[in-house]
Amino acid sequence: MEAVMNGIDSQKTYRGKIKTWNEDKGFGFVNVDELPRDVFLHISLLKHMSREPKQGDYVHVTVIEEAGGKLRASSGRIEGVVAKSTKPRGNHHKQHKQHKQHTRHRRSYSGKSDSRFARTVRSIIFLALVFVAIDAYQLYLGGGTTTVSDAPTQLEKQLAISPDTQPAKPRKPRQAQRSIFDEPEFTCDGRQHCSQMRSYEEALFFIRHCPNTKMDGDNDGIPCERQF
Template identity: 35%
Template sequence: MFLEGKVKSYITDRGFGFIQVDGESKDLFFHIHDFPNKNFVPKIGERLKFLIVEDNGKLKADQIVRLDLKQSNFDDQANIATHFHIQQNASPRFNKNGRKGHIFSILGLIVIAVLAVKVYGKYQDYRQARQQKTEQLMQQQAKIVTQQRQALGDLPDHIISEQGKRNLEDHIYLTNKPRSEKVSASIDQQNAVQHQQASQFKCDGRTHCSQMRSYDEAVFFLRNCPNTEMDGDNDGEPCERQFGR
């Protein structure tokens, strides 16, 4: 016969408590395992319906029904238990296929990441090579400008820059020509430089190194003007100490 009562005490750590039975002076022992839903902890004063049974010579509550819990709580718990049961009993084949798909997805992401790193590395190498080539061309142009400044003396910077640019273009052109054409072009370029120097310098009576403004001017005077005194050791190189030769 079912009786009713309410929870009088409950020890959470040990999972048991006592029920105050309606119309009885003695409390009845209960254990959490005898509750239909163990996810909801018994509350003090909660109404229960139960049977009294004997267990190892002692009386306790059994087949406990929790009267204060709403039916919706039971329905929610039943749905959760059903969903958990379906997951636990799912087809092993389905679970195996799911794991395989997950592994393939991870492998695909790894492959994509590796390819992206390689492509980025090649792009960085290309940019670095292009930057080095540009720097080399700039260094060549600066060198040519310096040489032109020494050869032409104190001329405006924009004139020297234009001359250096033309010389750089000539250098690139000569680099890509056949050897025979390179030799011919080099000779033409030397003749052009000599002609330019001839038009730049002229014999005006100067004979000493201290009167020279550049090494190229001293060479011109030594080779083309009389009575110069700029090559004491007669080696064809004038004003060596002055111009650091």
């Protein structure tokens, strides 16, 4: 239903000519032949146009009457001037902004992933080097240190050297040996091995007096070299 006041139809679009226009203040007045008074027109109603209005332009406006009988344009467009494609531009700008944000977020996430991956790789390499160093050090210690299990083997090699190339081994004083033989405190009871002897003197007594003993493999008169 149309709203008509004092002959002014607020739903109707009127065609008029811009009579005056103040560019600095952004408003002017439109002369419409059908209306008794000029219509006030503000620049804000023409922001959607591709250019600003100027004096002499024809415009199409809807009009409302204010208190005191003043007429004011409620909407308008410049005749022969295309409107700005504000929505497409706005959507395009919004899409472009979203694309930039997505790209920046993707780059930031990719940089974080790369940094995390690089730290993981460095940690793995560091741990591998630590294990290699430990293994090498243990191998070095194993090759350069004589263990307890190797000691008898080296002693046997030393004993296998010719008597001409090594100093003679010290023997027990003959007087001490004679005292053992003269006053024996051990008896042959069938024992044959060094592990069964309680002292060097006992082993010496067994290899001198007891048969089938196995405590002097190199027949040098010194029993149980490894044990005593």
